[in-house]
Amino acid sequence: MGEMRVHTLAVLVDNEAGVLSQVSRLFSRKGYNIESLAVGTTESPDTSRITIEVVADDDHIALVANQLRKLYPVHSVKLLNPDNSIKRELLMVKVKAEDGSKRNEIIQIANIFRAQIIDVSIGSLTLAMIGDATKNQGLEKILEEFEIIETVRTGAISLERGTQNIYDQTKEKGEFDYGKNVL
């Protein structure tokens, strides 16, 4: 067993019922808990892109990727290199803000983090922030001072830097490279 670390997989699939459960099943079967999962349609409404973050060792993640490629609704699977890709997630936090001074303090923190205030009520403020996981965690930690009512995050989505893209590794091209071997 190799070292366990977070991997980010981008999976391009048919936008059809049942595909998500087929994809997620492969992770649960191996005993991997999905850390985060984000799904949405792509530039083509017939395809969806799933971004999955999972803690696993390198060998096993390659096996899971190959199992994923076997599924017919899956168009392509790419293991994203963290050094060569950008990753963002949207975080929304609802914080208790019962008086004016608390509200002001929270607004100041929001400004420092460049988070947006997207809802205000007599007793609460809701902040939204787009960032990478560490930045979002930082905001969350500071807001804990003010008593967080609830938190939601979208899960990370990720794209490669530059002109590289997921279509570089469609089954036609990418899978055959795996057939090459390293002796």
Added chain:
Amino acid sequence: MELTGAQILMECLLEQDVDTVFGYPGGTILNVYDALYGYEDKIHHILTAHEQGASHAADGYARSTGKVGVCFATSGPGATNLTTGIATAYMDSSPVVFITCNVSENLIGKDSFQEVDITGISMPITKCNYLVSDVNKLADTIRAAFAIARSGRPGPVLVDILKNVTAEKAEYEKLDRASHYSSGKLGVLMKRASDNFNTPKADEKDIDILVDMIKASEKPLLICGGGVVRGRAQEEFTEFAEKIDSPVAVTLMGGGGFKGRNPLTTGMIGMHGSQASNMACDGCDLLIAVGCRFSDRVALNPATFAQQAKIVQIDIDRSEINKNVKVDHHIIGDAKHVLQKLNEKLTQEDHTEWKKYVFSFKTESEYDEGGDTLTPKQILATIARMVPQDTIVATDVGQHQMWAIQHFHFDYAGQLLTSGGFGTMGFGLGAALGAKVGNPEKTVIHITGDGSFRMNCNELSTEQFYDIPVITFIFDNRTLGMVRQWQSLIYDKRYCETTLDRGPDFVKLAEAYGLKGRRVSSVEELEGAIQEALEYGHGYVIDCAIDIDEMVRPMVGGGSHITEFMID
């Protein structure tokens, strides 16, 4: 022309040259059966006693003929009764298309009578499955299902059709099979995943690397796996083995992929592998596995498996590479094609010394000749002597299965039908019936144990009604022999719940189903019974009494090193 969904299904089956379907009707699939009424001259339907029997029959049909098997069942319990059969086909890569019908669209998701989410249930045990809720997509889906089942590494595909879809009408246009790949769903799949359908061409560089490895090797060993059987690559594999002059170990699923009488064969490898196979595996410097996934019954302990060797895996399914055993080199491709390429480039090798070493170990275990009671070896030797050499052998799971594979010499791919991966007791009778229907000119025998036979012996009624002459041999030791063997060796002879000192009387059971049966306890009686069964020409059950403590030899414990024999 405008047809109902059910009629479109029938037409699509005809497009695939399907002439035999195994199945069981029920409420939601009634429209399909109603349509079948009009196609009975073209599509022969075999009604089994239980959906599980139908699933194994379709599987046995597929394994023995190389064609895609077809199985029908209704929703709910009909569909769930298929699951063991689907999983069996999936684990052994057998191409079967399962058609189930579900409740109508207005009843879906309401826990309606006999409703079950079979596409959800069968997701982990099918190559792919579909729920058809639009009659206009039905033909397209059926075409894709067949193409997927038979392409690449074959496997089962399930199509669940809503009942209302089978009644609704749509335009249907007959398409020949070649055009399927350029239209509809398959057309799209071909564009973006053609290697799922067109078997990948082996990489030339990979081939060259292996050729060099073979030249450098002094102690090679080949493993003939199920891929050789599914790929019908027997000739190419034989040429390959003879050119390398290498011993050949055969896996359970590889039975028939390499002639059992070829002097290069060392017999089965793994848990019940021969001494020669397992010792060769431990001592070789190059191990080439063709169409073998190194299951835990073969590799036992993956960390020490073939530890002195460079391991090479040739497989059609890239997700098998490095899955169970880390390999040093691999080639992705169809066994037949890869071996052809290799054979072109290989020169004749000579490994006399190495072979001398390997064959100094036993390729077959020695069993006691037995005093008064019949021994498994005697039974199998008698059968082999009396039945035609090309007889198809279907087995169930347990000791009898291992004995049959150790003692029979299989000559061609599709001759041995056995549940290797899933280990499904009760597989044999259905599979034998399916095989006989698909190969009416061949003799088909069913080797079973008393435990396995009891599981699905209801299919004797199918055997009798359709007059499918299969000869069943029950290795009747009045126990679940393989489990008892483990209890003997590992659990201190605490025989918990394995003794089957109970009915039925299998001879009377056969007679109750309208077949003939005989109980035998000596070679002479067995010979007489086989003679009678062959002449009788209808279903026949031979109940062979054997000793309760017979064991399968040799045996290596699960997870142990491959040469750590618990018993010789």
